[in-house]
Amino acid sequence: MQKKSGFVPILGAPNAGKSTLLNAILGQKLSIVTAKPQTTRNRITGIYTKDNVQIVFVDTPGILDPKYKLHQFMKREIESSVIDSDVILLVIDSSKYHRDAFAKMYNENLQSFEGHKLFCVLNKIDMLRKEEVLLMISDITKNFTVDEIVPVSAAKGFNVKELVDTIVKYLPDSEFYFDEASVTSQPEKFFAAELIRKRILNFYKDEIPFSVYVDIEEFIERSSAKDYLRASIIVERDTQKAIIIGANGAGIKQLGESSRRDIEEFLGRKVYLELFVKTKKDWKNDEDFLKRNFNKLGTSSTE
Numbered sequence: 001m002q003k004k005s006g007f008v009p010i011l012g013a014p015n016a017g018k019s020t021l022l023n024a025i026l027g028q029k030l031s032i033v034t035a036k037p038q039t040t041r042n043r044i045t046g047i048y049t050k051d052n053v054q055i056v057f058v059d060t061p062g063i064l065d066p067k068y069k070l071h072q073f074m075k076r077e078i079e080s081s082v083i084d085s086d087v088i089l090l091v092i093d094s095s096k097y098h099r100d101a102f103a104k105m106y107n108e109n110l111q112s113f114e115g116h117k118l119f120c121v122l123n124k125i126d127m128l129r130k131e132e133v134l135l136m137i138s139d140i141t142k143n144f145t146v147d148e149i150v151p152v153s154a155a156k157g158f159n160v161k162e163l164v165d166t167i168v169k170y171l172p173d174s175e176f177y178f179d180e181a182s183v184t185s186q187p188e189k190f191f192a193a194e195l196i197r198k199r200i201l202n203f204y205k206d207e208i209p210f211s212v213y214v215d216i217e218e219f220i221e222r223s224s225a226k227d228y229l230r231a232s233i234i235v236e237r238d239t240q241k242a243i244i245i246g247a248n249g250a251g252i253k254q255l256g257e258s259s260r261r262d263i264e265e266f267l268g269r270k271v272y273l274e275l276f277v278k279t280k281k282d283w284k285n286d287e288d289f290l291k292r293n294f295n296k297l298g299t300s301s302t303e
């Protein structure tokens with residue numbers, strides 16, 4: 001049978017449910033999800049392969065006005081995910097739909113949508129009544145040019161299969177880009193860092209989660225012993241370092257244990273995890289630091 005394959009970036013405002021949608025499509029917790037906006041920082045490739053179809057989804061950071069250099073790097077991740085894409089999914093939190101806010105995002109990104117098929121994915125419809133969803137669909141139809149409008153609940157898995165079926169209709173005939181067994185193109189150490197960051201997003205309050213960068217400094221696979229992982233949690237200020245470590249190291253100990261369990265579950269094997277906390281002043285605005293680290297993560301969607 002003729003193969004069909006294409007690239008499908010998942011775009012939208014912070015917290016719209018983009019990563020939840022990717023995970024729902026893949027049936028796997030690949031991209032970290034939290035209740036906090038700005039959870040995703042890199043583009044994350046999630047490869048869906050079934051029969052003669054392969055869809056390379058690319059989860060992206062939420063669209064926002066850059067305040068730090070980090071945000072500029074995140075924005076570039078979004079922009080590069082759109083180039084060469086076949087269908088763009090623009091995900092909206094339908095429980096927060098406002099025409100003006102949607103119009104702003106739509107118009108600001110119109111140029112990058114050009115030449116691509118555009119789907120408007122109305123997510124979180126489990127929070128709405130049916131009539132409200134219908135009204136929203138008619139409002140979008142009247143005011144915007146999109147190729148499809150698909151209501152879903154990524155969290156409940158509602159209409160997700162139908163979304164995938166609709167995407168397939170727009171895919172070109174093409175050989176697969178990735179091996180049929182691949183689920184992602186990112187290295188394992190990227191996901192290890194993300195799982196540690198997810199725990200930090202959930203454990204600590206206020207600005208701490210947004211000031212944290214997790215760097216996997218060493219990842220050694222060992223046949224005779226557990227894999228060895230050394231991770232550095234990089235924060236912006238010494239006060240943040242003290243908060244993460246906690247009284248008598250209780251914070252870092254708990255963080256280490258829970259992250260280790262998450263990583264073991266993800267990798268399907270035991271690991272030995274060592275965590276360190278380091279201060280790097282204002283890393284969010286440090287171009288060299290960001291360049292080095294974004295490159296190191298191998299988040300390129302075509303790698």
Ligand SMILES: Nc1nc2c(ncn2[C@@H]2O[C@H](COP(=O)(O)OP(=O)(O)OP(=O)(O)O)[C@@H](O)[C@H]2O)c(=O)[nH]1
Nearest residue numbers: 014015016017018019020037038039040062154155
């Ligand atoms: N009720 C409901 N909540 C959802 C749904 N999809 C996602 N959420 C919740 O919305 C929040 C944000 O989800 P994410 O998937 O992290 O959102 P995101 O768009 O990837 O966010 P960023 O990475 O920060 O841009 C989480 O608390 C999810 O559980 C849904 O269909 N229904």
Ligand SMILES: [Mg+2]
Nearest residue numbers: 018019039040
């Ligand atoms: Mg996300």
